[in-house]
Structure formats: structure tokens, C-alpha cells
Amino acid sequence: MPPFTDTTLFPAFYELPTPAASDIAAAPNSPDDTTSWYLLAQIKENMTLTKPTLICTDRRGMDFAITFEDTAMSLRGFKKGHMLVVRRAARTERGEGKKAVVRVEAGRSGDAYVIPGGLEQVFELGFLLDREGVGEKCAACEKMEGPLMKCTGCGIAAYCSKACQAKGWSEMLHKSNCKVLKSIKEIWG
Numbered sequence: 407m408p409p410f411t412d413t414t415l416f417p418a419f420y421e422l423p424t425p426a427a428s429d430i431a432a433a434p435n436s437p438d439d440t441t442s443w444y445l446l447a448q449i450k451e452n453m454t455l456t457k458p459t460l461i462c463t464d465r466r467g468m469d470f471a472i473t474f475e476d477t478a479m480s481l482r483g484f485k486k487g488h489m490l491v492v493r494r495a496a497r498t499e500r501g502e503g504k505k506a507v508v509r510v511e512a513g514r515s516g517d518a519y520v521i522p523g524g525l526e527q528v529f530e531l532g533f534l535l536d537r538e539g540v541g542e543k544c545a546a547c548e549k550m551e552g553p554l555m556k557c558t559g560c561g562i563a564a565y566c567s568k569a570c571q572a573k574g575w576s577e578m579l580h581k582s583n584c585k586v587l588k589s590i591k592e593i594w595g
């Protein structure tokens with residue numbers, strides 16, 4: 407699981423690099439790439455005029471715009487309050503009367519992912535997953551002996567019984583955390 411506390415790996419908006427777009431595009435795109443960084447931003451508003459544009463808030467509470475040069479890109483599924491992840495995001499320089507933005511170049515829309523949860527929820531889950539024992543003890547009663555069943559939704563949370571699984575789902579927030587964990591796993595493995 408990714409260490410969300412690492413601000414080199416997960417920089418805030420003003421910590422993003424501002425290189426020429428061509429430099430970023432030339433970077434390798436492979437699953438075991440260890441040179442990537444990820445912008446984490448909570449979606450605040452859809453401000454699409456000519457290009458798909460989202461106003462987002464970064465981990466330090468700064469608001470900024472993310473635009474997609476690929477105008478055919480659909481923002482359906484990019485919901486307010488959810489988190490947008492942009493792999494190898496770059497920031498434009500502030501120009502005369504122009505605010506800096508994050509521009510996702512054409513052909514790089516595949517580097518944008520959505521996690522169906524807010525920043526706070528994602529950071530909290532990241533913190534929990536960093537602790538030992540997740541998946542090795544029942545997420546509801548903390549029992550460690552006997553066979554544990556993994557949640558079929560996320561494949562991360564484990565339970566000792568159907569009763570504990572039901573409790574975890576309804577009383578312990580797994581209903582809302584499950585899909586967040588699933589998408590974290592899909593992005594970072």
C-alpha cells in the first residue's frame with residue numbers, strides 16, 4: 407500500500423514540477439516504474455467550458471484547476487468529494503494574470519484515476535493499512551486464530567466469521583471503505 411505521508415511521492419500542488427510537457431510525456435509508463443509521483447486532489451467542482459476542467463483541493467487545502475487537453479475525455483464518474491489521482495502530474499508556470507494549473511496532456515488521460523472517497527478518508531485508510539496485522543486478524547473482533555475470510559470486494563479486509571463480516575460492513579464503515587480500498591489496490595497494487 408502506498409505511503410500517503412510521503413510528500414515526495416504524493417506532492418501538493420505547489421510542490422509539483424513545472425517542466426516542459428514533452429519531458430513528462432517522455433517518461434516510461436510501465437507497471438513496475440518507480441520514478442512516478444502522484445498528485446492527490448479532492449474534486450470540488452466541474453468547471454468545464456471548452457476543455458474538461460475540474461476545480462480540486464490538494465492535501466494542503468489549496469484550490470486549483472486541472473484541465474484535460476483531450477477534449478473527448480468524459481468526466482462522468484468524476485464526482486464531487488471524490489479523489490482524483492494524477493500520475494506524473496506537472497504544473498504550469500504562473501503567467502501574466504494567469505493562474506498555474508495542472509494540465510493533463512492529450513493522450514495522457516489514462517494517468518488520471520478516481521478514488522470514490524475523500525482525501526481524509528483515503529489518508530485515514532492509508533494510515534490504518536500501514537499498521538501491522540491488517541488482513542492477519544479479524545477486522546471486526548481482532549481474532550487472529552483460525553482461518554480468516556477475505557472480503558471479496560476489496561480482497562484486503564479479513565473476517566473470522568459471517569457475523570463479523572456483517573458487523574464490519576454495516577457498523578464499522580467497511581461499506582464505504584471497501585470500494586476505496588479496491589481502487590487504491592487497482593492503482594498501486
Ligand SMILES: [Zn+2]
Pocket residue numbers: 544545546547548549565566567570
Ligand atoms: Zn471476528
Ligand SMILES: [Zn+2]
Pocket residue numbers: 557558559560561562563580583584585587
Ligand atoms: Zn472489502
